[in-house]
Amino acid sequence: MPELPEVELFRRYFNATALHQSIDRTQVLAPSLLVDASPQGLGRALKRNRFQSTSRHGKYLFAQLDTGKCLVLHFGMSGRLDYGKRDRGPPEYTRFSVRFESGYQLDYVAPRKLGRIALTDSPEAWVAQRQLGPDALAIGEEEFVHLAGGRRAGVKSWLMDQQSIAGIGNEYSDEILFHAGMHPQRKLTELRKSDFGRLFKKMRAVLQTAIDSDVDAEQLPRAFLLPHRHRDGRCPGCDVRLETVKVAGRTAWFCPKCQQR
Numbered sequence: 001m002p003e004l005p006e007v008e009l010f011r012r013y014f015n016a017t018a019l020h021q022s023i024d025r026t027q028v029l030a031p032s033l034l035v036d037a038s039p040q041g042l043g044r045a046l047k048r049n050r051f052q053s054t055s056r057h058g059k060y061l062f063a064q065l066d067t068g069k070c071l072v073l074h075f076g077m078s079g080r081l082d083y084g085k086r087d088r089g090p091p092e093y094t095r096f097s098v099r100f101e102s103g104y105q106l107d108y109v110a111p112r113k114l115g116r117i118a119l120t121d122s123p124e125a126w127v128a129q130r131q132l133g134p135d136a137l138a139i140g141e142e143e144f145v146h147l148a149g150g151r152r153a154g155v156k157s158w159l160m161d162q163q164s165i166a167g168i169g170n171e172y173s174d175e176i177l178f179h180a181g182m183h184p185q186r187k188l189t190e191l192r193k194s195d196f197g198r199l200f201k202k203m204r205a206v207l208q209t210a211i212d213s214d215v216d217a218e219q220l221p222r223a224f225l226l227p228h229r230h231r232d233g234r235c236p237g238c239d240v241r242l243e244t245v246k247v248a249g250r251t252a253w254f255c256p257k258c259q260q261r
Helices: 005-017 037-045 124-128 141-148 154-162 170-180 193-212
Strands: 023-030 050-055 060-065 070-074 080-085 094-100 104-110 116-120 243-249 250-254
Touching: 005 050, 005 060, 005 080, 005 104, 023 037, 023 124, 037 116, 050 124, 060 124, 070 124, 080 124, 116 124, 141 193, 170 193, 170 250
Parallel strands: none
Antiparallel strands: 023 094, 050 060, 060 070, 070 116, 080 104, 094 104, 243 250
16 A cells, blocks of 8 residues: 555655646546546646645645645555656556646556545645544654553554554554564553654654655665565564564564564
8 A cells, every 4th residue: 555655756756747737638537536526526627727736644645736726646555646648548547637738647547446536625624624643754753752642552553543643554564663673562551752762763764764765675775674574574684584463454564573572
């Protein structure tokens, strides 16, 4: 699933390809992905206008139009963006296309149809309506510790809770906990202040490193867990075979030696 680092790269890709171009028309191939919008209404809102800027909150990408409206994109389990000449034809699994007068188009590709497409007058209002927590890269350490106060959840479940902190999913919560040396089933109530400080620093470092590495397994540091999260995978630190456990219905990967309960 695209998490904060992937969506940040999508945002930068959007900036590099689709800004400041006059929109000729749109095509919605999967109306079920629209939230409080119709294909016709979305088309009218975008036609003859231009995207001026983008922003991101957690896993949501916002593209600001010159009218003040914002296109909202959520990428679900497998979504991505693809930009190219219109005459090439859309990529397979394209669900939504923005066609520009330049002859190019931006395609929203989602094989599993689990994303979301919408319009909003305000990204802040959209975030508030969905009760999303602060973005994981915009939060400070003091607020991070405050959000965990009084919670009895497991640390992995809490990191993945979008209403606590927005942007972290199953894969990056595993990576963060691996670098923090914490078992995924450890409870927040078991953590000391120093543990929260370490967790916060590792969260920021992991997410930023993933972005700087273009979320490419071959460019990630050798000490990262992500390339080893598979059957027979071994810890990049101690070479012990990785284990899995179910947390909040998701499969958590961890090193039984480096992340003891």
